[in-house]
Amino acid sequence: MKNIHGNIAILGSGNIGLSLAYGLVKADYQDAASILLTRRNVSHLTEQAQMGYQVSANNPEAVKNASIVILAVLPQQLDGLLHEIQPVIDASKHLVISVISGVSCKDIKAKLGHDVQVVRVMPNTAISIGQSMTCIASDNASTEQVALVQSMFETVGSVVVINEDLMTSATALCACGIAFFLRAIRAASQGGVEIGFHADIALKMAVQTAKGAADLLLQHHSHPEQEIDKVTSPKGCTIAGLNEMEHQGFSSSLIKGIKLSAVKAGELYIESK
Numbered sequence: 315m316k317n318i319h320g321n322i323a324i325l326g327s328g329n330i331g332l333s334l335a336y337g338l339v340k341a342d343y344q345d346a347a348s349i350l351l352t353r354r355n356v357s358h359l360t361e362q363a364q365m366g367y368q369v370s371a372n373n374p375e376a377v378k379n380a381s382i383v384i385l386a387v388l389p390q391q392l393d394g395l396l397h398e399i400q401p402v403i404d405a406s407k408h409l410v411i412s413v414i415s416g417v418s419c420k421d422i423k424a425k426l427g428h429d430v431q432v433v434r435v436m437p438n439t440a441i442s443i444g445q446s447m448t449c450i451a452s453d454n455a456s457t458e459q460v461a462l463v464q465s466m467f468e469t470v471g472s473v474v475v476i477n478e479d480l481m482t483s484a485t486a487l488c489a490c491g492i493a494f495f496l497r498a499i500r501a502a503s504q505g506g507v508e509i510g511f512h513a514d515i516a517l518k519m520a521v522q523t524a525k526g527a528a529d530l531l532l533q534h535h536s537h538p539e540q541e542i543d544k545v546t547s548p549k550g551c552t553i554a555g556l557n558e559m560e561h562q563g564f565s566s567s568l569i570k571g572i573k574l575s576a577v578k579a580g581e582l583y584i585e586s587k
């Protein structure tokens with residue numbers, strides 16, 4: 315049985331909770347049988363039960379049977395969950411990891427107890443395929459516990475440990491960022507249809523081109539403009555298209571969207587009160 319740090323309870327097995335569970339199993343970090351998935355409508359976890367995960371609607375029971383407790387509900391659902399599990403949280407046994415946007419370690423400790431070690435983690439949905447960009451922060455977890463969380467999330471992508479006050483910015487850039495880049499790929503494929511390709515081929519071409527662009531930066535450790543300079547032939551068609559995009563506000567709209575998402579991420583929990 316693969317569970318080097320004990321069972322992992324994922325409380326709130328929706329989009330990111332399940333993505334995380336799948337990623338950990340795929341990376342061979344933890345086997346499905348030692349991951350406990352909860353949600354209130356447990357009938358929606360039938361497929362996961364068939365895959366070997368333990369599934370339940372009983373959060374306190376899941377916590378009692380785990381050493382790592384991952385909070386993955388929506389910000390507006392958190393207070394009810396914390397109220398439910400507070401009596402069974404044991405600071406000497408449990409490490410609490412929260413992926414919830416806009417909720418600080420302090421907010422969680424205020425409900426669970428100030429001696430509970432809490433690590434805040436911001437992954438993205440690419441965690442399901444081991445390609446997450448995950449940011450980690452804590453204000454009270456030990457160096458060992460932060461290292462444990464870091465090594466856990468390094469099995470499912472890249473990790474950066476940051477100051478907690480940058481966590482909402484990390485949410486916008488990395489977690490929301492998946493959607494922003496996907497929309498860019500979708501837009502490129504629609505452009506491809508306008509200029510003559512069938513939708514399925516246009517999408518395939520846009521996806522591989524986006525992957526190539528990202529891999530160039532990762533493998534060359536280069537700046538985007540260095541790679542762009544290699545594409546833009548003098549008097550050529552790339553610079554013509556690129557400048558038209560900029561005239562239409564391409565970079566500006568991305569920057570403004572990221573800034574708005576960061577503001578919104580910081581308000582999610584407060585707004586739910």
Ligand SMILES: NC(=O)C1=CN([C@@H]2O[C@H](COP(=O)(O)OP(=O)(O)OC[C@H]3O[C@@H](n4cnc5c(N)ncnc54)[C@H](OP(=O)(O)O)[C@@H]3O)[C@@H](O)[C@H]2O)C=CC1
Nearest residue numbers: 326327328329330353354355386387388389391414415489
């Ligand atoms: N989606 C993403 O890409 C990312 C999301 N996040 C954060 O992760 C959190 C979850 O987001 P996301 O997965 O998108 O949301 P979802 O709505 O997909 O998932 C939330 C899940 O929590 C369950 N849930 C709600 N209340 C309880 C409860 N009391 N006990 C157990 N389960 C409960 C819901 O199921 P049911 O109604 O059946 O209980 C649902 O499946 C959010 O706080 C978000 O900010 C962070 C990074 C990325």
Ligand SMILES: O=C(O)[C@@H]1CCC=N1
Nearest residue numbers: 415485486489490582
């Ligand atoms: O949209 C949201 O609020 C969540 C947080 C980051 C990604 N999804």
